[in-house]
Amino acid sequence: MITNTATRYGLVARVFHWTIAVLILADIALGLLGKFTPRSGDTVGFLQVLYSTHKTIGVTVLFLAVLRVIWAISQPRPVPLHPERRVETFAAETAHWVLYAAIFVLPISGWVMHSAEVGFAPIWWPLPQNLPFTPKSESLAIIAANVHWISGIVLAATVAAHVSGALKHAVLDRDGTLARMWNGRGVGNASATDANKSASLLAALAVWMFAIGGALTVFAPTHNDTATSQLPARQAAGWVVKDGTLSITITQIGAQVTGGFASWQAAVDYDPETGTGTINTVIDTTSLTLGAVSDQAKGPEFFDVTSHAQAVFEGEIAQIDGPQHTATGTLTLAGQTVPVTLDFDLDITEGDATVSGGTVLDRRDFGMGAAYPDESSVGFSVDVLIELTATRPE
Ligand code: HEM
Ligand code: HEM
Known part of the structure; x- marks a missing residue:
């Protein structure tokens, strides 16, 4: 079935979930590999390919994310499988909201950084490289790089919790949570309600306000300690x-x-x-x-x-x-x-x-x-x- 019902994820939601999941995991790996590769004349060529791949995957995620949200709004959300486990349901739902926001915050902060910097690793596409109204500015690039980095930590931690939760359901609870997302099996009681909906949304908002607010203030780097892909010189x-x-x-x-x-x-x-x-x-x-x-x-x-x-x-x-x-x-x-x-x-x-x-x-x-x-x-x-x-x- 293509569309969702109260107890199953339809094909479209599942294709979105797994495609974006694979792209996100690949981009986290590429981003970290880039961060820990020493900058020198010898590695410039490698880093250029690495970051062009990273950015191209990242902007693809952004476009898929827009389509995914449009689709999700038009669909019913499958009910929680264990609504009586209030804390667990709340944690799982909060993680979903945090992840939904991450697939926008990461690519947008990355793209702002790319637009603000003097680029050498282009996005591989025929569309414009730079976001409109984004000036070439070193200080803006540093701010965006820091938001990108802190958001990356939030994303990685949430993915770790999300995947652990999915595995716990598959291995310990042996319920249909993973199967429901993997092959679209219908599980759960269609009349169950999600008592945590707005609380989990608010909790996810708080996580992002803390992360982005922190990235702009207390976690803001001093001028010289930001390493960016574009400008090894800045180190x-x-x-x-x-x-x-x-x-x-x-x-x-x-x-x-x-x-x-x-x-x-x-x-x-x-x-x-x-x-x-x-x-x-x-x-x-x-x-x-x-x-x-x-x-x-x-x-x-x-x-x-x-x-x-x-x-x-x-x-x-x-x-x-x-x-x-x-x-x-x-x-x-x-x-x-x-x-x-x-x-x-x-x-x-x-x-x-x-x-x-x-x-x-x-x-x-x-x-x-x-x-x-x-x-x-x-x-x-x-x-x-x-x-x-x-x-x-x-
Ligand atoms: C590869 C490891 C992953 C596994 C095993 C996994 C597993 C699952 C499962 C089983 C569900 C269904 C939960 C339920 O029905 O209550 C789900 C939902 C979800 N997952 Fe993942 N996931 C993975 C990676 C990711 C990543 C990287 C993201 C980041 C965007 C993500 C975002 C979501 C979201 C937003 C939902 C809510 C359902 C929706 O609205 O599409 N997942 N995941
Ligand atoms: C799926 C979306 C994305 C994820 C999960 C992601 C994740 C990461 C991670 C984990 C890092 C390494 C940590 C860091 O230095 O910040 C990184 C670095 C970087 N990303 Fe992304 N990224 C995404 C999208 C993008 C996009 C769309 C662009 C640009 C168009 C971009 C540009 C960069 C750049 C330039 C760096 C190097 C930053 C630096 O060295 O300061 N990223 N990314």
Whole structure:
């Protein structure tokens, strides 16, 4: 039977339940795997696929959740099997409400985080990536990440209780609770009433108010301790980059073409006492514009942004003389990791740091433009220019 009755779950409700259950469990596993994978040039490609999968599953859950609720509203809810066990019925019903809310709170908080961040792991779909009215904002991304994390804990704990309850019914009580959801068997007394309905709804609301309220206030992270998938750089303590430009200049048929990346982030950890530190820059290669040849530059022959949407520069800073510094490290671009040295001037005045420098790359090191083996149409060297200002948080 497709629809519910007072004693059974219809096919549609069961398909919704198990499809969403599998997707949720997969997404919890992927989310945790991502959280505990170290961020480095080596893991960037893996993390990108992992998070794109995670996000795509997550938004699928959101759409299924909308359909599920529309369907559930139009259906009778099967009666509790043991209405006389007031506490147990109340706990089970509360868990159901908490789970219903979770399939909205988790994807929406995830999507807000994705929209607010400078992205590198896209949702694999043809629809817009970002939620409307959601600004690109680091502080919003941190808030959403924290709501996502605390809600994930609530979800995981509730799923654990929910699954334990289902197993208890199957193994100890040997009643039809699990069978009713698994194969649609009709069990229970159709005239039983659910005395706990509004109390369990209120309890679930209280759980979510506590969780989301807590995520926004007492559990809110301090600025530097949030690790996000998008911006490994954010883990580095130290200077906060306020603004800047990252531009490149290439030579095309003898003429110079300059363009740049609209989306990139840098974390600078620098100690003026010793003149040493680290710089970690994550560049969204999809944000490249390069005069009239933006599309070619982003295509498979050059930056190949579909396969490599992110470039990462990680370097150790050393002071050469006065404002003159170098950052020696590696640049991972278009799937190739190449040693690179960035020369720059660093000026610090009243807590503000200005960085201005650059380097020259050879496109052949990154396997770019193999179809252009000489310099007649595209030059080998690419000038990179970086300018940024940063402040040190109190
Ligand atoms: C894989 C482990 C799972 C098992 C064994 C399981 C088992 C069950 C069972 C037996 C019921 C029927 C309870 C009753 O009739 O009183 C049920 C209902 C329900 N389950 Fe699960 N479940 C699992 C995972 C999940 C997950 C991950 C979610 C998260 C969304 C979830 C959400 C719900 C909801 C909201 C209900 C209420 C019925 C409805 O309105 O569809 N379940 N589950
Ligand atoms: C079924 C829905 C979802 C579940 C159960 C879920 C669960 C999780 C879990 C358990 C984590 C690891 C803990 C953490 O770092 O917060 C995580 C991380 C993450 N999720 Fe989700 N998620 C869901 C949907 C989404 C969606 C729709 C998006 C974006 C469109 C998303 C984006 C992210 C991101 C970017 C992270 C990394 C957060 C960070 O490192 O701070 N998630 N998710």
